[in-house]
Amino acid sequence: MKRVLTVTLVLALFASLLAGCGTENRDGQGRKTTLNLFTWEGMFPQEVLDEFTAETGVTINYSNFDFNETMLTKLQAAKGGDYDLVIADDYIIETVIAEGLAQKLDRSKIKNFGNINPIYQGQFYDPHDEYTVPYGAGVQTIVFDPKAVKIDITGYADLWDESLRNNIGIIANYRVINGMALKVLGESYNTEDIDVINAAGKKLLELAPNIRIIKDDNLQDDLLSGEIAVAVMYTSQVTMAKMANPDLKVVFPKEGIGFGIMAMFIPKNAPNPDAAHQFIDFILRPEVSARCFEWLGYYCTNKAADELIEPEYKEFLTLPPEFTSAGMEMIQSVGAEAEEAHARVWTEFKAACGQ
Amino acid sequence: MKKRSKIAGVYLGVMLALMYVPILLVIVYSFNGSRISSVWGGFSLKWYAELFRDRSYLEAMTNSLVLATLSSLCAAVIGTLAAVGMPKISWRSKNVIEYISTLPIMIPEIILGMVFLVYFTLMRLPLGMTTLVIAHTSFCIPYVYMLVKARLVGIDKSYAEAAKDLGAGEWNVFLDITLPLILPAITSGVLLSFAMSLDDVVISVFVTGVHTNTLPLKIYTQLKTGVTPKVNALSTLMFGATLLIVLLSMWFGKKTVQQTRRRKNHEESSDSYPGIGLVR
Amino acid sequence: MNAGETRTRRRRGTRAASLAVAPLYAFALLFVVGPLVYMVILSFLRRAETWGVVRELTLENYAHILEPVYLKTFYESLKLASLTTLLVALLGYPFGYFMARLSRRWKQRVMLLLMIPFWTSSLIRLYGWIIVFRANGVLDRLLMALGVVQAPLKLLYTYTAVVAGMVYALVPFMIFSVYSSAEKLDWQLVEAARDLGATSFQAFLTISFRLTMPGLLSGVVLTFIPSMGLFFIADLLGGNKVVLVGNLIQEQLMKARNWPFAAALSVVLMILTSLMIGLYRRVSGVKDLEGLV
Numbered sequence: 001m002k003r004v005l006t007v008t009l010v011l012a013l014f015a016s017l018l019a020g021c022g023t024e025n026r027d028g029q030g031r032k033t034t035l036n037l038f039t040w041e042g043m044f045p046q047e048v049l050d051e052f053t054a055e056t057g058v059t060i061n062y063s064n065f066d067f068n069e070t071m072l073t074k075l076q077a078a079k080g081g082d083y084d085l086v087i088a089d090d091y092i093i094e095t096v097i098a099e100g101l102a103q104k105l106d107r108s109k110i111k112n113f114g115n116i117n118p119i120y121q122g123q124f125y126d127p128h129d130e131y132t133v134p135y136g137a138g139v140q141t142i143v144f145d146p147k148a149v150k151i152d153i154t155g156y157a158d159l160w161d162e163s164l165r166n167n168i169g170i171i172a173n174y175r176v177i178n179g180m181a182l183k184v185l186g187e188s189y190n191t192e193d194i195d196v197i198n199a200a201g202k203k204l205l206e207l208a209p210n211i212r213i214i215k216d217d218n219l220q221d222d223l224l225s226g227e228i229a230v231a232v233m234y235t236s237q238v239t240m241a242k243m244a245n246p247d248l249k250v251v252f253p254k255e256g257i258g259f260g261i262m263a264m265f266i267p268k269n270a271p272n273p274d275a276a277h278q279f280i281d282f283i284l285r286p287e288v289s290a291r292c293f294e295w296l297g298y299y300c301t302n303k304a305a306d307e308l309i310e311p312e313y314k315e316f317l318t319l320p321p322e323f324t325s326a327g328m329e330m331i332q333s334v335g336a337e338a339e340e341a342h343a344r345v346w347t348e349f350k351a352a353c354g355q
Numbered sequence: 356m357k358k359r360s361k362i363a364g365v366y367l368g369v370m371l372a373l374m375y376v377p378i379l380l381v382i383v384y385s386f387n388g389s390r391i392s393s394v395w396g397g398f399s400l401k402w403y404a405e406l407f408r409d410r411s412y413l414e415a416m417t418n419s420l421v422l423a424t425l426s427s428l429c430a431a432v433i434g435t436l437a438a439v440g441m442p443k444i445s446w447r448s449k450n451v452i453e454y455i456s457t458l459p460i461m462i463p464e465i466i467l468g469m470v471f472l473v474y475f476t477l478m479r480l481p482l483g484m485t486t487l488v489i490a491h492t493s494f495c496i497p498y499v500y501m502l503v504k505a506r507l508v509g510i511d512k513s514y515a516e517a518a519k520d521l522g523a524g525e526w527n528v529f530l531d532i533t534l535p536l537i538l539p540a541i542t543s544g545v546l547l548s549f550a551m552s553l554d555d556v557v558i559s560v561f562v563t564g565v566h567t568n569t570l571p572l573k574i575y576t577q578l579k580t581g582v583t584p585k586v587n588a589l590s591t592l593m594f595g596a597t598l599l600i601v602l603l604s605m606w607f608g609k610k611t612v613q614q615t616r617r618r619k620n621h622e623e624s625s626d627s628y629p630g631i632g633l634v635r
Numbered sequence: 636m637n638a639g640e641t642r643t644r645r646r647r648g649t650r651a652a653s654l655a656v657a658p659l660y661a662f663a664l665l666f667v668v669g670p671l672v673y674m675v676i677l678s679f680l681r682r683a684e685t686w687g688v689v690r691e692l693t694l695e696n697y698a699h700i701l702e703p704v705y706l707k708t709f710y711e712s713l714k715l716a717s718l719t720t721l722l723v724a725l726l727g728y729p730f731g732y733f734m735a736r737l738s739r740r741w742k743q744r745v746m747l748l749l750m751i752p753f754w755t756s757s758l759i760r761l762y763g764w765i766i767v768f769r770a771n772g773v774l775d776r777l778l779m780a781l782g783v784v785q786a787p788l789k790l791l792y793t794y795t796a797v798v799a800g801m802v803y804a805l806v807p808f809m810i811f812s813v814y815s816s817a818e819k820l821d822w823q824l825v826e827a828a829r830d831l832g833a834t835s836f837q838a839f840l841t842i843s844f845r846l847t848m849p850g851l852l853s854g855v856v857l858t859f860i861p862s863m864g865l866f867f868i869a870d871l872l873g874g875n876k877v878v879l880v881g882n883l884i885q886e887q888l889m890k891a892r893n894w895p896f897a898a899a900l901s902v903v904l905m906i907l908t909s910l911m912i913g914l915y916r917r918v919s920g921v922k923d924l925e926g927l928v
Contacts, residue, residue, distance in 0.1 A: 036565050041573050042580040046409045062411050063568050064576035066560055069889045072686070073469060074561065077476045082565050095686050172875055174890065213792050213874035218392070218581055218762075225393040227770045227791065236580050244394050296580060336684050336893075343891040347878055348704050351711075354794075354876035363733035367745060370730055373803075374752045377763025380773070381755065384766065392766055433658045440655025449656070454909075456663045458671060461908045463864040465885045466901045469894075470670040470677070478669075489666050496662070498808075498857060505853040506815045525651035539742075539818050543811035546746070550753040550807075574756050582762070590755045597754060601747050 035275040036061050038071065039087035043135075045295040052282050058275045068092035075101050080268030085276040087135055090261045091333045094125035102131045102265045109277035112284035115304035119319070120261050124332050132263040133280050136298030138235035139319075140176060140258040142251045143242070148229035155254035156180045159230065160207055169213040169228040174346035175331045176258065177214075178204065180232065183255040189331045192338040201345030208352035223248070239297035239316040250316075257328045261301070293317050378594060385587035392584075402588040412573060412589055419553055419570040422484065426491035427548035433492070434499030435541050438507060439533055456500065459493040467494075468561035475562060483564030490562045491552045498551070499544030506540035678898035688894055696899035705883065705900075709907065712880045715869070716862040719801040723858045727806045728851060731813025732843070735820065742818070753807060761800065761871050765791060792874035800868040805861060809854035816850020817843070852919065856912055863908050880904050 041064045049060050065071040068088050072095060075083065080101040088096075096102050107113055110133070120134040144153050150163050159168060159180070170177055179189040181200035191197065212228050213219065219233040220241035231241075242248055264283075266276045282288060289305035293313075300306055300317045309317050334342070385403070389396025406412055437456075441449055459467060468490070475486050518528050556571035563569065574586050678696055680688040699705065734745050752760065767773045770787040778784045790796060820843060828838040866881035875882075880900060888897040 040580065041576040042583065046405065050408075061566060063563070063565055064560075064572050066556070066572075066576050067889045069892065070560055073472060077472050077482075082482075099686060169874075172870070174886075211876070215870055215875050217871075220581070221391060221393045221765075222769070224391060225769050225771055226787070227789070240391055240581060244389070244391050333685060336682055339891050340893065343886060343893070344702075344704060346886070347708070347883060350875060350878045351704065351707060354873075354878070360736070363729075363736065366729060367733055367737075370726070371745070371748055374749065376767060377760040378752050378755055380763040380766045381759055392762065393769075433662055436655040437659035440652040443652035444649060444656060448660075452656075452660055452663050455667050455671070456659055457860075458667055458905065460860050461864075461905045462671075462674065463881050463884050463901050463904065465881075465888055466674060466897055467670065469888065470674045473673055474666075474670045492662070493666055496659070500659075501853045501857060502812060502815050505812060505849040506819065508816075508849040510819065536819070540815035542746070543815045546750045547808065547811055550750060553754055554757050571756055571758075574758055582758070586756070586759055590759050594751070594755060597751050601751065605744065 033058050033272075033275070034061050035059070035272060035279055036063065036082065036084045036270075037087075037279075038063050038065065038074075038083040038085070040064060040066075043087060043296060044292055048283075048288055048292060048295075051288075052279060055282070056275070056278055058272075058278065060279075072096060072099075072101075075267055078267075078269075081271065083267050084270040084272045085264055085266055085279055087262055087264050090123065090125045090263060090330060093132055093263055093265060094333055096265065097126065097131055101268050103268050103270065103273065104130045105133070105266065105280070106273075106277060109274075110281045110284065112281050112304075115284050115286060115289070115302050117301050117303040117306075120301045123261060123330060125261075126263070132265045133284065134261045134263045134301040135283065136262045136293065136296055137301055138260045138262075138298055140179075140232070140253070141235075141238055142230065142232055142253055143223060143238050143248055144230040144251070145223065145226075145245075146247065146249050148226065153230065153249075153251055155184075155251075157184045157255070159210065159232075160184075161210075164210045164230060166210065166212045167229045168207075168210045169215070169219050169222050169231045169233070170211060171219060171233050172214050172216045174342055176232070177349075178342050178345055179258055179331060180204075180253075181207070183253070183258075186255075189258055189329050190334055192334050194337060194341050197338060197341040197345060201341075201348060204345065204349045205352050208349060208355070211353045214350060214353065220244070235299060235316075236297035239313075242316055243312075258331055259299075259328055260331060262298070378590075381587050382591045382594070385584055385591045387584055387587075390581070390583060402584040403592075405583075406585050406588045406592075409585070411568065412570075412585065415568045415570045415573045416589065416593065418484070418567050422487050422491060422567075422569060423549045423552040425484075425488045426495055426552045427545045429488065429492040430495030430499050430548050431541055431545050434496045434544060435503050435537070438500050438503035439529065439537070441504075442507070453500075457497045460497050464494075464555070464557035468558040471558065472561040481564065482562060483567050486562040486564070487559060487567060487569070490558050491555060494555075494558070495544075495548035495552060498547050499541065502540040502544045502547075503537050506537050510536055674898050675902060677895055678902050680895045682893050682895050686892060693895075696895045697903070699896055700899060700903055708878050708880050708883045709903070711877055712863055712904075713907070713911070715797070715801065715877065715879065716859055718798055719805060719862045720855055720859045722798065722802045723806050723809045724851065724855060726802065727809030727854065727858075728813050728847075730806075731810045731850065731854075732817050732847065734810065734814050735817035736822070746814075749807060749810065757804060758867075758871075761868065764800065764803070764872065768796060791872065792876070794873065794877065797869045797873035797877055800872040801862055801865065804865070804868060805858045808857040808861075809851075812854030812857060813847060813850040816853075817847045820846055848919075852916070855915065859912065859915075860908055863904060 035058050037060055039062075041062075049062070053059050063083070065074065069092065071086060071088050072092055075086070075096065076099065080103075086096075093102070113133070116134060120137055121129050126132045142153055142156070142159070148167070151158060151161050153159070175189065178197070178200055181203040182189060182191065182196070185196070185200055185203060187196050187200070213222055216234075218237075219231055220237040222228050223231045223233075223241050224244055231237075233241075238250060242250060264280055266273050270276055283292065284302060286302060286304040286308055289300065289302035290308035290310075293300040293302075293305065294309060294317065297316065299319065300309060306318045333339075384392055386398050386400070387394075387396055388399035388401065441453065471486070471490050472482075475482060475489075480486055480489075515528050515532050518532055519525075523531070554571055556569075556575045559569050559572055560576075563572065570589075574582060577583065577586075677688065679692050679694070681691045681693050681695070683689050734742060737745060765772075768790045769775075770789055770791070774790070775784070775787045778788070825838050825842050828842055829835060833841065864881045866879040866885070869875070869877045869879055870882065881904075884897045884900045884904075887893045887900065
């Protein structure tokens with residue numbers, strides 16, 4: 001038994017030998033030359049981060065959160081400090097700004113600001129683009145395997161079709177999924193009318209027999225392996241699925257298009273805002289952006305980068321030329337009561353799927 | 356008798372083999388050229404190459420190992436001492452404290468993580484390795500404590516009493532008699548704690564600091580972009596390293612056992628721990 | 636030896652015992668009570684319109700739980716946790732018991748061999764299982780090649796898959812518990828019973844089983860408690876269709892931003908778990924393990 005303990009201790013020793021990394025770097029004048037980046041894992045190709053370090057001498061300390069709300073909780077505990085640059089979803093940034101946890105960008109330090117695609121600017125979370133720079137957009141689509149589906153799917157309403165029984169996979173984001181039912185009923189994603197949300201809930205219960213999977217991660221795998229025939233999933237998953245199987249069909253639902261934006265912002269008391277500005281400017285370079293979005297699989301938010309995106313990715317990362325923002329609606333934060341109604345409707349729906 | 360031990364052997368073997376099924380697939384898929392697990396993109400080492408280019412994975416693994424070691428050892432010390440000491444005190448508070456110390460595994464992790472964050476911030480403890488170790492120790496203690504406690508049940512106190520009558524001090528009795536008796540339980544507890552700590556993400560994400568990313572954090576926070584086989588590559592390497600250490604220790608251990616056996620041949624035959632014969 | 640000497644020694648014994656329990660007391664009071672109190676207070680507050688809480692006492696979070704849709708998640712969690720614990724006991728007990736009968740060297744080997752898989756991230760291991768069980772996955776191909784089945788068995792995203800995943804994740808707790816308790820068994824006692832004419836099953840039941848009861852009990856507790864809160868297995872292998880309390884709490888906390896409700900759910904879950912374990916202790920009649928829950 002002592003030996004088992006010894007093995008554990010040897011492992012520990014091995015670990016502490018490796019330790020000693022992760023200390024802050026400072027330049028000659030004692031200034032911090034570390035950029036504390038706070039976002040999901042895998043948002044940038046490693047080469048891009050390395051190039052930034054090589055060019056500026058600023059090392060990147062990449063720390064991660066799982067949910068937007070975790071980020072906000074942590075940022076609040078740190079009183080807007082600790083982190084230099086955060087990338088998160090649109091709706092949470094609205095709250096971050098409202099809570100006074102973000103600082104205004106200094107546009108003089110961001111020469112490439114003009115490269116941003118105006119479609120993604122001036123949105124609800126930052127109407128005057130004072131705090132944020134978009135980094136990737138998600139557009140809600142329906143993906144299906146035409147060989148496994150008998151009907152032609154053109155909109156959300158088709159998902160209710162009986163032929164799709166136990167054959168649909170959806171992401172576990174209730175505003176998106178409840179939103180599908182709202183759209184079928186001809187309502188807005190952001191309605192605060194409880195009766196309307198409940199009606200959408202009722203409509204969703206009819207969808208339950210068709211749902212096989214509700215999950216956020218790797219839904220594309222289930223579509224590709226034939227576990228499901230239709231999926232409503234995140235944009236990066238759509239891109240991955242389409243790259244692996246070009247026969248899949250991607251549909252912009254006829255009821256209207258929902259989209260979301262990820263954006264970068266600098267926390268109020270960021271230790272090193274200069275480096276954060278430098279990084280934003282670096283990422284906004286068209287050739288850097290193009291590589292980032294090819295890696296990330298989200299829609300490109302950098303207009304100047306659109307033309308640099310390799311043809312094989314173009315279809316998934318750039319919006320079609322005839323596309324206008326008229327039919328698009330973003331999912332925004334709703335009031336406490338509406339939020340609660342959504343959560344309840346969602347729990348009922350999931351339970352119904354398990355029946 | 357022989358037949359029954361064969362059944363036992365088969366059962367152990369089959370169960371152990373099942374535990375390794377997913378690991379085998381992790382290893383296979385770490386060589387998959389495609390990023391998507393339902394597509395086999397041919398044999399490739401590219402995920403290993405990517406892994407070595409990204410220093411943050413190595414850092415995260417180091418942090419995780421340090422954290423798991425520290426918190427399982429803290430839990431082992433606190434849990435074992437308490438399990439041994441509790442039966443000997445008659446304070447009225449002891450049942451309450453026992454209950455309170457199990458609560459961290461009864462409260463769902465996500466809310467525990469959040470209240471820990473708020474509490475540490477209130478206490479002005481800087482977030483980092485310290486807060487991680489405290490939080491992890493909190494959910495490791497119950498495991499060590501319960502295992503040691505279950506082990507102590509039925510162990511004859513007269514043995515320790517006898518030793519004391521012979522003039523042994525409290526500390527010596529603990530070291531020479533109690534500790535060897537409960538060592539298997541402590542080891543079990545440490546191993547479980549180590550694994551739990553190594554796998555925790557929900558609590559860690561709240562109490563971690565800017566510079567203490569752990570491995571599970573890197574894995575679970577890829578939801579937005581999809582978990583890459585880089586993680587498979589890392590898991591394969593970790594698995595390989597662990598196996599190597601274990602095999603080496605077995606090899607060296609065998610030598611030691613043989614040497615000891617030569618020295619005290621008669622004691623080995625019972626193949627058990629001192630004091631076993633005294634158990635009722 | 637006179638009476639005074641004995642008393643001194645006993646007092647010294649108590650002092651040593653007090654010192655031994657001191658770290659646990661300190662830790663529990665310093666790092667568990669504080670967060671716990673905060674959680675309980677949180678459960679009586681009101682949520683703010685967008686983010687955070689309002690300092691205003693209310694009972695409505697608890698009233699909220701009584702809605703059928705939320706009560707049902709408690710029922711589902713209890714059902715899954717009980718089923719899991721039962722299966723874990725059935726599978727893990729023999730393992731721990733057999734393991735304790737191995738030679739000293741093999742005990743250590745099996746212990747390490749059992750633990751090594753659990754040092755790989757559980758998410759990654761679950762992905763491994765998904766690859767095995769998914770449509771046209773490893774198992775399907777194997778069975779179809781052998782001609783056992785013709786079409787893919789859709790094994791994933793079912794209740795069975797969830798239960799299997801839970802058992803896989805929790806069985807080591809049972810094994811280690813039973814093992815550390817069975818390991819101290821005096822096998823000569825079992826043999827003596829056999830010599831006295833008991834069948835091996837009788838001998839097992841009257842001696843081994845009774846003596847390993849504390850291990851089984853702590854194993855049940857250590858399996859049941861985490862299985863009440865564990866939900867990501869149900870998410871990944873069950874396709875999120877079984878709604879468990881843990882999942883509900885996460886959603887209320889992280890998506891609906893309703894911290895007080897999440898805290899109230901946690902408090903109720905905590906009480907329910909304690910009650911279940913108390914009930915189990917009463918029913919199983921094990922008095923050896925006093926205290927703890």
